[in-house]
Amino acid sequence: MAKIICVANQKGGVGKTTTSINLSSALASYNRRVLLIDMDPQGNASRGLGIDITLINKCVFDVLAGEDINNVIRKTSVKNLDVLPSKLVLATIDTVVAAKSEQPFYLLKNALANLKKDYNYIIIDCPPSLGLLTLNSLTASDSVLIPVQCEYFAMEAVAQILASVSKVQSTYNHNLTIEGFLLTMFDSKTRLCVEISMQIRGLFKENTFLTQIPRNVSVPESNAKGLPVTSYRPNSSGAIAYFALAKEVIDHEER
Numbered sequence: 001m002a003k004i005i006c007v008a009n010q011k012g013g014v015g016k017t018t019t020s021i022n023l024s025s026a027l028a029s030y031n032r033r034v035l036l037i038d039m040d041p042q043g044n045a046s047r048g049l050g051i052d053i054t055l056i057n058k059c060v061f062d063v064l065a066g067e068d069i070n071n072v073i074r075k076t077s078v079k080n081l082d083v084l085p086s087k088l089v090l091a092t093i094d095t096v097v098a099a100k101s102e103q104p105f106y107l108l109k110n111a112l113a114n115l116k117k118d119y120n121y122i123i124i125d126c127p128p129s130l131g132l133l134t135l136n137s138l139t140a141s142d143s144v145l146i147p148v149q150c151e152y153f154a155m156e157a158v159a160q161i162l163a164s165v166s167k168v169q170s171t172y173n174h175n176l177t178i179e180g181f182l183l184t185m186f187d188s189k190t191r192l193c194v195e196i197s198m199q200i201r202g203l204f205k206e207n208t209f210l211t212q213i214p215r216n217v218s219v220p221e222s223n224a225k226g227l228p229v230t231s232y233r234p235n236s237s238g239a240i241a242y243f244a245l246a247k248e249v250i251d252h253e254e255r
């Protein structure tokens with residue numbers, strides 16, 4: 001049965017999509033069957049896996065509206081890794097689909113019900129908001145991975161996402177746990193970066209991944225190529241960190 005992990009933080013540009021793509025492909029490289037769900041209308045996770053979203057007809061929007069998920073899932077160039085792509089139309093989900101639904105926060109959970117046996121991991125890339133798409137993702141998940149970029153207002157963002165997690169835990173999904181906080185774009189030469197990382201590790205010691213993702217130019221380069229950095233530059237510091245993160249996630253199974 002798949003473990004479903006959503007990657008969420010309403011703060012923009014903190015490394016959610018990069019983490020979703022590269023954690024997924026690193027898990028796939030360890031022979032796990034993985035599905036990456038792009039829950040962001042920006043479609044960056046789909047594009048980052050080489051999918052031209054202007055050429056696809058159906059996306060996660062159609063699945064949330066009732067289409068069979070198996071008709072929309074696509075293979076990627078990475079062995080063991082499939083993707084459920086997204087397009088801009090997903091931004092209309094509130095008004096077009098959810099408004100007519102009796103259970104608007106369970107749309108994704110219901111869509112995944114028959115799929116859990118087909119994968120070892122389902123990773124969900126959330127948009128930078130705490131709206132319906134993120135709430136659907138938290139409701140459908142076993143755990144949430146929270147990327148934290150060591151910059152100004154990082155702690156405020158962490159407090160907000162934790163409030164949303166608590167809300168979902170007490171209402172739609174009592175079983176939701178924290179997979180871990182992940183320090184991203186880490187630069188040990190920047191004082192603020194080191195300070196924030198110490199704050200996060202001090203507050204959430206048990207829940208912070210030992211692995212931190214360094215700032216590494218191969219990461220944005222690989223995005224532009226439509227490949228995970230773990231395939232494009234497997235020996236880069238970014239790729240090595242994502243392989244280490246995947247190992248930690250696999251080890252969590254044995255906790």
Ligand SMILES: Nc1ncnc2c1ncn2[C@@H]1O[C@H](COP(=O)(O)OP(=O)(O)OP(=O)(O)O)[C@@H](O)[C@H]1O
Nearest residue numbers: 012013014015016017018128185214215216219220
């Ligand atoms: N480790 C890294 N080193 C260098 N650049 C990085 C790294 N991780 C992410 N980036 C770059 O930072 C930018 C933001 O990353 P990303 O798109 O993953 O964030 P996000 O949280 O998904 O953003 P959004 O909130 O818009 O969805 C991208 O241009 C990405 O290439």
Ligand SMILES: [Mg+2]
Nearest residue numbers: 016017040044
């Ligand atoms: Mg993103």
